[in-house]
C-alpha cells in the first residue's frame with residue numbers, strides 16, 4: 001500500500017480499477033478490492049493526506065477541519081431567503097468522513113427498502129444492514145458510559161469491521177444531554193427514549209454514538225476520529241499488506257478517457273482517466289496526466305463531485321454538456337438532478353454560569369451529544385393529518401412541478417418516488433425533523449440544530465464549463481414548498497418549547513437566538529420569515545446519480561453501473577435515491593461495502609440488459 005504525491009509514479013501505468021475520490025465510499029471500496037490479489041487499484045484523491053493531523057483526529061476540532069479541508073460548493077442565490085449558501089464537502093484523504101460531525105445514525109427500515117421497492121433488486125434494509133455491520137467495530141458502552149446515559153442494541157452492530165464506533169471516553173456534559181432528552185420527551189408526550197438509533201427505527205430521543213475510537217488507557221489523550229482513511233487505509237500503511245493499492249493524493253481526476261468502439265456496440269467503454277494537480281477553485285488546470293483502466297472506473301467523488309466528474313466526462317444531459325463545451329458520450333439527463341440536501345436553523349441559549357463538567361465541558365468535547373427524530377403529527381399537532389393528506393393527494397401536481405424546474409427527468413418515475421416518500425412519512429412514521437443538541441458549539445452556549453429531514457423538492461447541480469477547476473451551478477432549492485416552510489417554522493418554534501421544559505429550562509439563563517427577533521406571541525408567518533432569513537445547509541446532499549430504473553429518472557442500475565456505459569460505476573452518497581431520516585456516513589459505508597462485494601463477484605450481478 002502506498003500513498004504518493006508525485007504524479008509520475010502512476011502516470012501512463014495500467015490499473016484494473018481506478019477509483020475517483022478517496023473519501024468515505026472510495027477508500028472503503030479500494031480497501032476491499034485490494035483483498036483480491038489480481039486486482040491493481042489506483043485511487044485518485046483531490047485533497048491531501050493528513051494522517052496524524054490533530055485538526056482531523058481530535059473530535060473537538062471538528063469545526064476547524066471543515067474550514068481547512070473542505071470543497072466550498074456555493075449555491076445560486078436561493079429562492080427562499082435570497083442568500084448564496086455554501087455546501088462544504090471533505091477535500092482530504094477520507095473525504096467528508098474526515099471532517100464530519102461523526103454522529104453515527106441510520107434511517108428507517110422502510111427508507112432502505114425503498115431502494116428495492118422502486119426498482120433496484122438486492123438493495124433493502126436487510127442487505128444493507130449486513131454491510132453496515134460489516135463496516136463497524138462497535139464498542140458496547142461500558143458501565144461508566146451507561147451511567148451517563150449510553151444505551152445500545154448490540155445485535156444491530158458489527159464488531160469485526162474497520163470503522164470504530166462508540167460513546168466518548170472521557171465524556172463530558174452528559175447531564176445536559178440527558179436533560180435535553182427529558183425535555184424533548186416532555187414536549188412530545190408520545191415520543192419515546194430510543195435505546196439505539198441504528199435499528200431501523202430512529203424515532204424518539206437518544207444520545208449520539210459516534211464514529212470515534214473511544215479513549216482507553218492506551219490512548220489517554222481521549223477519543224480519536226475514525227475516518228475512512230483511519231479505518232480502511234492507515235492500519236495497513238507501513239505493512240506488507242495491500243501491495244496492489246496505490247493512492248495518489250493532491251490530484252483531481254478531470255475526465256474519463258473513452259473508447260466508443262471497444263466491447264458492446266453503442267456503449268462506450270472507459271479505458272483511462274485523466275488527472276492534474278488539484279487546481280485552486282475557478283482557475284485553470286496545469287499539466288494533465290493519464291492512467292490506463294483495464295476493468296472499470298469507480299466514481300466516488302461524493303454527491304456533488306460525482307455528477308460534476310460524470311458531466312465533465314461527457315455523461316449527462318446533452319444540452320447541458322454542449323453548452324459547457326463537453327463532447328457528449330452518453331446522453332443521460334438524470335445526472336445532476338434529484339439533489340436533496342436539508343435546511344437547518346439554529347437556536348442558541350446562554351448556559352448558566354458556574355456549571356461543572358457534567359453540564360459544560362471544554363476539553364475532549366464532541367459538541368453535538370443528543371438527538372431527537374420527530375414525526376409529522378408530533379411537529380404539526382392538529383394540523384398534521386391535513387398536511388399528511390396534502391402529501392398523499394398532491395403527488396401528480398408536485399411531480400410535474402419538479403420536473404418542470406429540471407429537478408427530475410421523469411414525471412411517472414417521480415410520482416412513484418413521491419408516493420413512496422409520502423407513505424413513508426404518513427403511514428410508516430418516518431421522522432421528518434431532527435433536533436440535534438450541542439454544548440459549547442459556540443462557547444458557553446447550548447445550540448439546537450433543527451432541520452427538515454425529508455425534502456419535498458429536488459434540486460440540481462450541473463457544470464457550466466469544460467474547465468474542471470470551475471465549480472458547477474448548484475441549486476438545492478431549499479424550502480421552496482409551503483409544506484416545508486410550515487414544517488420548518490413549526491419545528492423551530494417547538495425548539496423554544498423544548499428549552500422551556502424542565503429539566504433543560506434550569507440550565508440556561510438567556511435565549512440568544514431567535515431571542516428578541518421573535519416574541520413569544522410571534523405568528524407562524526413571522527417564524528417562517530425568520531427561518532427564511534437565517535437557515536443554512538445541513539451538508540447532507542444525496543441523489544444526484546440516483547439508483548433507480550433509467551425510465552424512472554435513475555442514473556445507475558442495481559449493479560451501480562452508469563446507464564449507457566459498460567464499465568463506469570458510481571459508489572457513494574450520490575446513488576441514494578431518496579433522502580433518509582439520518583446522518584449519512586453509516587449508510588454510505590454500508591453501500592460501499594456492498595458495492596465492493598458486487599464488484600468482486602461475491603454478490604452475483606443483477607442482469608440488466
Ligand SMILES: Cc1cc2nc3c(=O)[nH]c(=O)nc-3n(C[C@H](O)[C@H](O)[C@H](O)COP(=O)(O)OP(=O)(O)OC[C@H]3O[C@@H](n4cnc5c(N)ncnc54)[C@H](O)[C@@H]3O)c2cc1C
Nearest residue numbers: 021023024025046095096100101102103253305573583585
Ligand atoms: C461538515 C460535514 C459534517 C457532517 N456530519 C455528519 C455526521 O455527523 N454524521 C454523518 O453520518 N454524516 C455526516 N456528514 C455527511 C457524511 O459525512 C457524508 O455524506 C459522507 O461522508 C459522504 O461520503 P461520500 O463517499 O459520498 O463522499 P466524500 O466522503 O465526500 O468523498 C468524496 C471524495 O472525493 C474527492 N473528490 C471529489 N472530486 C474528485 C475528483 N474529480 N478527483 C479526485 N478526487 C475527488 C473528495 O475530495 C473527497 O475526498 C457530514 C458532512 C459534512 C460535509
